[in-house]
Amino acid sequence: MTSPDLTQANIDKIATLFPSVVTENFDADGNPVQAVDFDLLRQELSDHIVEGPQERYRLDWPGKRAAAFTANAPIAKTLRPVREESVDFDTTKNLFIEGDNLDALKLLQESYLGKVKLIYIDPPYNTGNDFVYNDDFAESVEEYLVRSGQVGDSGARLTANTESNGRFHSDWLSMMYPRLKLARNLLAADGVLVMSIDDNESANLRKLAEEVFGPRSFIAQLAIQVNPRGRHLDRFIAKTHESLLVFVRDPLSDAITGVEKDGRMADEYNRVDESGPYRLLGLRNRNQAFNPSTRPNLYYPLFISPSSGRVSAVGSDEFSVQVMPDAPDGTQTCWTWSREKVAAEEALLLAERSGDDWRVFRKDYLHGTDGEVAKTLAKSVWLDPEFSNDYGRKSVKKLFGSAVMDFPKSPEFMKRIIDIACGTNGTVLDFFAGSSSMAHAVLDANLGDGGTRRFIMIQLDEQTDEKSEAASAGFATIAALSKERIRRAGVTLKSEAGMLEGTVDVGFRALRVDTTNLADTATAADDLVQTALIDAVSSVKPDRTGEDLLFQVLLDWGLELTMPIKKETIDGFEVYDVEEGALILCTRPREARDSSLSRAAAAIAERQPLRVVFLDEDFADDAERINVGQVFSERSPHTEVKTI
Structure with missing residues (x-):
């Protein structure tokens, strides 16, 4: 009160x-x-x-504050399209980004804010080696000991035991922290984060993600058998599994839907009635946290028909056996269903005699009675042989003729994650793409159920080992191998698509993280000489194209990078029309210096686009700038006009 x-x-x-x-x-x-x-x-x-x-x-470590600062610090970079490495560039809804994922995640913040349904990552496992993702956090043992307070400025050790391995944990956490903070922003309200990890950092990664997402967002730590034999270096225990950490953006959302029941579960569903195969699940609730005070609606008697085993919430001549709330051992019986649900679902209940007592069950059908595919909760231990790394290597070998990746994740394993966390039309992000097993799985899942899921793969242009099969096969970087994996998987899946061949999107737009397209023209007048004046006119770097500029404008305006693009020429100007007027970029080619921007602008204004971008250098003079502004004021007043 x-x-x-x-x-x-x-x-x-x-x-x-x-x-x-x-x-x-x-x-x-x-x-x-x-x-x-x-x-x-x-x-x-x-x-x-x-x-x-x-x-x-x-959870704390040396360098944590610097890592948090890194997540928020702006960068002067952009994403440049690479048409020659793309597949179906003009129509695809998928993206492959080559470059440091920290930069890529920052660049995607506006365009994909709250739009990603599933983020899956398989980050580099911490083996104590240096990382290719160093973010300027890598340091020597001596630097780490000074910064972590284990030695003084004079070099004298201040702690009894050395902690040389600690810097590797610190480096790894500093690498992961800003990436998780940025990834959280991209998840939809019902989004799911799934992370593969081994024992070296599983505890730290869970605590780190709990800090970023909040403790209530943690759902489960699953065990996935990826190597049934263990590893040859294992001692004492054969490590056959890896962990899968599952978090949700909003713990109150229905983010995880469970897995479809399939034929492999048929042995459990060994009873049949007119609605199909089913199994029996006990109706008694054994949750020790429940009691008559906290959940009184779950404590009530049920009535059983001795002749048929049918169950009712109401007693009668037929339902004459009463199962009391008090169990024989003196405890009280708590049901998983309320009295109202029992009354509504009596047809699903069944009682069987066990000695002198009756046990009450509910029918759980293998197939949905409403025509939809029935689902069940995913288990916390996944033992399917198709989820193993052996199966992952076989899938890569099938595409390339050799196992060009050492430990690729199985596409079937990835499809199970998609099944429980994505639905049929969400966006899937993997910012440690590796060989793009997740992209392969997205394409395969769409082919299987006609879904329209989209993927965003991000992979560093990390060099392959010169002695590896990948290098022998001609792949200089993991990113190059990853893109080729998607191309080959797309060709294979299209050949299997049959009638669906024209409806399944197996393409991707290839983009590359690069420096900004804009030149540094902030030069003081006293520093300019006559011969350098012409170089200070253009605000765009000389090696950048109109399409490069277009993608930077899409990022700046927060528009998705897979929107359809139509390129045309209007009065000598290159015009890029994004999704029929959502955005139009107008640039003057270097060979068309005599064209009039006023005429091109008038033609664009007739289309009444939502947004238009011009280059400052394309205006002949102030009079033309004023004229173009007047044209849009009269013919398309709602258009937002900007100038680079």
């Missing part, structure tokens, strides 16, 4: 925006309460590294 706790309400709002800044504190009575770490909040809102020595319950 008090007024609302506005402080707590504000903390809840901050937790929604920045879950990593919410921590625990103690009230006056010593009880733990939710609180805001203001040092971390300042870091989220600052453009420099914020220091703060306060102790708190959290």
Whole structure:
């Protein structure tokens, strides 16, 4: 009977925006309460590294603040299209981005904010070696010991035990932290994050993701048998599995739908009635957290027909055996269904005699009674042989003739993740793409159910080992191998598509992380000489094309990078029309210096686009600039006009 706790309400709002800044504190009575770490909040809102020595319950390591700053720091880069490496560039809805995934994730923040249904990553496992993703965090043992407080400025060791391995954990966490923070922004409200990891960092990765997404967003840590024999270096225990950490963007959403029941489960569904095969699941609820005080609606008697085994919530001449809430051992029986659900679903209930007692079950059908494919909860242990790395190697060998990747994930394993977390038309992001097993699985899943899922693969242009089969096959980088994997998988799947061949999107737009297309023209007048004036006129680098500019404009305006593009020439100008007027970019080719921008602008204004972009250098003079503005004011006043 008090007024609302506005402080707590504000903390809840901050937790929604920045879950990593919410921590625990103690009230006056010593009880733990939710609180805001203001040092971390300042870091989220600052453009420099914020220091703060306060102790708190959290995962910590040397370099964490620098990693958080890295996530928020802007970059002067863009994505450039690479048509010659793409497949079906003009029509595909899929993307392959080559470059550092930290840069790529930053560049995608506006265009794909809250639009990704599933993020899957298989990050480099921490073996104690240096990372190709160093983000300037890699350091020597000596530097680490100084920064972590284990040696003084004079070089004298301050701790009893060395911790040389600690820098590798710190480097790895610093590499992962900003990427997870950026990835969270891209997930939809019902989005799911799934991460493959081994024992070296599984505990740290879980704590790290709990900090970024919030502890309640953690769903499960699954065990996936990827190597039934174990590894030849294993001691004491044959490590046959890897972990799969599952998080959701919003723990209150229906983000995970379960897996389809299939023929491999038929042995469990060994009973049949007019609705098909089914199995029996006990109706008794054994959750020890429930009791008559917390869940009174689950405690009530059921009535059984002795002749047929049918069950009812109401007693009668036919339903004469009463199953009381008090069980024989003195405890009370708690049901998984409420009385109202039992009344509505009596046809699914069945009782069987067990000695002198009756047990109540519900029928769980292999196939949905409403015509839809029935689903069940995914198990926490996955033992399917098709999920193993052996199967992953076989799938790659089938495409390339040799196992050009050492430990590729199985496409069937990837399809299971898609099945539980993506639906039929979501966007799937993998920013440690490797050999693009996930892209292969997305194409295969679409072929199987007619879905329209889209993928975004991001892979660093990391060099292949010169002694590897990939290098022997002519692939200089993992990114090149990854793109070829998608091409070959697409050709194979199209040949199997039959009637669906024309409807399955097996293409991708290849993009590359590069420096900005804009030249640095911020030169003081006193620093210019007459011969350099002409070089200071253009704001665009001389090696960049109109299509390069177009994709930077798409990023700046927050538009998706797979929108259809139509290129044409109007009065000598190159005109790029994105999705029939969502955006039009107009640029003057170098060979068309005599063309009039006013005439081209008038033709564009007649189409009444939503957005138009011109180059500043394409205006002949101020009079033409004013004239173009007047044209749009009169013919298309709603158009947003910008100039580069």
